[in-house]
Amino acid sequence: MTERARTAPAGPAKQRRGQHTVDRLLRAAFEVYRDAGPQGFTLPAVIEASGVSVGSLYHHFGSFDGLAATLFIRCKDDLLAALTDAVRPATSAKGAVTALVSGYLRWSAAHRTEALIIHASPYAGYLRAHTERVDAGRAPRVAELLEFFGPRLAAEGLRPLPPAQAEMLIMGPVTFAVTRWLAGTEGFDLEEAARTLPDRIWLSLGTVPAGP
Structure with a gap:
C-alpha cells in the first residue's frame, strides 16, 4: 500500500461504522446510567453493555470521561x-x-x-x-x-x-x-x-x- 493510500481520508463506509460505534456507546452509556445510576456508571459497565472494546471507546472519545461529557x-x-x-x-x-x-x-x-x-x-x-x-x-x-x-x-x-x-x-x-x-x-x-x-x-x- 502506498503512503498516499495509507493517509487518504476515511471513506463514507468507514465513517458510518465509526458513527455507529459512537451511537452504540452513547446508547449503552445512557442505559447504564438509567439502570445503575451515577454510582454504577463505570467503564466496565458501559463496555459490557455496548459490546465495544475499551480501545474503540478511547479512540472515539479519548477517555471514559470524554464519553461521559459527550453524553x-x-x-x-x-x-x-x-x-x-x-x-x-x-x-x-x-x-x-x-x-x-x-x-x-x-x-x-x-x-x-x-x-x-x-x-x-x-x-x-x-x-x-x-x-x-x-x-x-x-x-x-x-x-x-x-x-x-x-x-x-x-x-x-x-x-x-x-x-x-x-x-x-x-x-x-x-x-x-x-x-x-x-x-x-x-x-x-x-x-x-x-x-x-x-x-x-x-x-x-x-x-x-x-x-x-
Missing part, C-alpha cells in the same frame, strides 16, 4: 432545544418566563434519566476537563434563548440585571426543584412546582418603576 452535552442540548421550542410561541416576557420554567420542570418529569445526567454531572468532576467543549455545545442554544428574551424583557420594563443574576433568579429555583425531585424528597410534587413556580419567579424579577 452530558447531548442531554443538555435536548433540554435546551425543548426550552427554545417552549418559549418561542410566547408574546410577552412573563409568558416566556412561564414557558421556560414550566417547560424545564415538565421536560425533567418526562426525561428523568436525562435530568439526572444533567444535574449530577457537574458534581462528578469529569466535566472540568471538557469545559470548552461543554460551553461550545450549549452556546448556540443559549444565544438563541437570550436573543428571544432580550427585546421582550426590555419592552416590559423588567428590572435591569446582569444576565448571570437574571439566570440565577429564574433557573436557581427550577434546578433546585428538579434536584429535590430527583432525590426523591418525600411530599415534593414536580407538577405542583410547575404550576406555582412561574408566577413566583416572575415576581422575583420585579419591574422598573414607571417614570413620572
Whole structure:
C-alpha cells in the first residue's frame, strides 16, 4: 500500500461504522446510567453493555470521561432545544418566563434519566476537563434563548440585571426543584412546582418603576 493510500481520508463506509460505534456507546452509556445510576456508571459497565472494546471507546472519545461529557452535552442540548421550542410561541416576557420554567420542570418529569445526567454531572468532576467543549455545545442554544428574551424583557420594563443574576433568579429555583425531585424528597410534587413556580419567579424579577 502506498503512503498516499495509507493517509487518504476515511471513506463514507468507514465513517458510518465509526458513527455507529459512537451511537452504540452513547446508547449503552445512557442505559447504564438509567439502570445503575451515577454510582454504577463505570467503564466496565458501559463496555459490557455496548459490546465495544475499551480501545474503540478511547479512540472515539479519548477517555471514559470524554464519553461521559459527550453524553452530558447531548442531554443538555435536548433540554435546551425543548426550552427554545417552549418559549418561542410566547408574546410577552412573563409568558416566556412561564414557558421556560414550566417547560424545564415538565421536560425533567418526562426525561428523568436525562435530568439526572444533567444535574449530577457537574458534581462528578469529569466535566472540568471538557469545559470548552461543554460551553461550545450549549452556546448556540443559549444565544438563541437570550436573543428571544432580550427585546421582550426590555419592552416590559423588567428590572435591569446582569444576565448571570437574571439566570440565577429564574433557573436557581427550577434546578433546585428538579434536584429535590430527583432525590426523591418525600411530599415534593414536580407538577405542583410547575404550576406555582412561574408566577413566583416572575415576581422575583420585579419591574422598573414607571417614570413620572
